[in-house]
Amino acid sequence: MARDDWFRNTEWNSEIEAAFLVKLKRARDKAQYLRIQACTLARKHPAAALYLLEQYFGLGEHFDHAQAHVDRATAHLALGSLEEAIRSYEAALATEEKRPNLKTQAYLDLPFVIATQGIRGRYQQALHILSEHKSRLTFPIDHFRWHTAHSLIYAELGNAPDAQAHAVRALEAADKEHSGFRYHPGVGLVGDSYVGIRKKLAVNAIQLAIEP
Numbered sequence: 001m002a003r004d005d006w007f008r009n010t011e012w013n014s015e016i017e018a019a020f021l022v023k024l025k026r027a028r029d030k031a032q033y034l035r036i037q038a039c040t041l042a043r044k045h046p047a048a049a050l051y052l053l054e055q056y057f058g059l060g061e062h063f064d065h066a067q068a069h070v071d072r073a074t075a076h077l078a079l080g081s082l083e084e085a086i087r088s089y090e091a092a093l094a095t096e097e098k099r100p101n102l103k104t105q106a107y108l109d110l111p112f113v114i115a116t117q118g119i120r121g122r123y124q125q126a127l128h129i130l131s132e133h134k135s136r137l138t139f140p141i142d143h144f145r146w147h148t149a150h151s152l153i154y155a156e157l158g159n160a161p162d163a164q165a166h167a168v169r170a171l172e173a174a175d176k177e178h179s180g181f182r183y184h185p186g187v188g189l190v191g192d193s194y195v196g197i198r199k200k201l202a203v204n205a206i207q208l209a210i211e212p
Contacts, residue, residue: 007033010069012045031059044073063102066095071103082117086110093129108145115149116197123153133155139188144173148197155204167205174198
């Protein structure tokens with residue numbers, strides 16, 4: 001890690017934390033550094049990330065509040081705290097409504113979690129969010145997650161035609177090898193990610209297509 005990246009530690013222990021806090025104490029914009037460090041740790045060291053985010057939120061309103069809620073959701077998911085993660089995603093979306101110029105991926109993250117975790121009581125919420133934010137889809141991975149959430153939910157609701165159609169579109173997005181952007185062809189591709197979900201989509205697409 002470069003010396004200037006003291007707020008992007010990928011590991012965390014008492015020694016690293018102590019060094020981080022020394023730098024943080026001298027920093028002018030403490031909130032930004034707290035959030036970035038928490039984001040970096042959210043998946044691998046979620047408890048530490050949540051602790052840092054608690055400090056971040058204690059500093060008042062900041063421009064990246066919505067993203068901080070998403071980072072908190074990521075940490076809760078890593079800890080298996082599904083309901084806490086959902087509430088954090090909802091908080092991110094609520095914050096975006098107040099500050100529409102600062103967007104996050106919560107509009108995809110929340111429905112995707114609901115769909116992949118099979119939270120039936122929230123299916124309509126997920127479909128509403130996906131419909132409301134459809135115009136924001138940009139990269140192949142966005143289209144993949146958008147169609148995947150639809151396919152999984154519609155399959156559970158017994159809507160075979162729509163589930164099959166969205167499964168096909170999701171798999172098409174996953175197979176794309178170019179982002180569609182001339183100067184950033186490799187950005188936002190699905191690549192080798194979501195292997196298990198892609199297998200499920202492939203099976204469901206075939207089964208649903210041949211159902212009477």
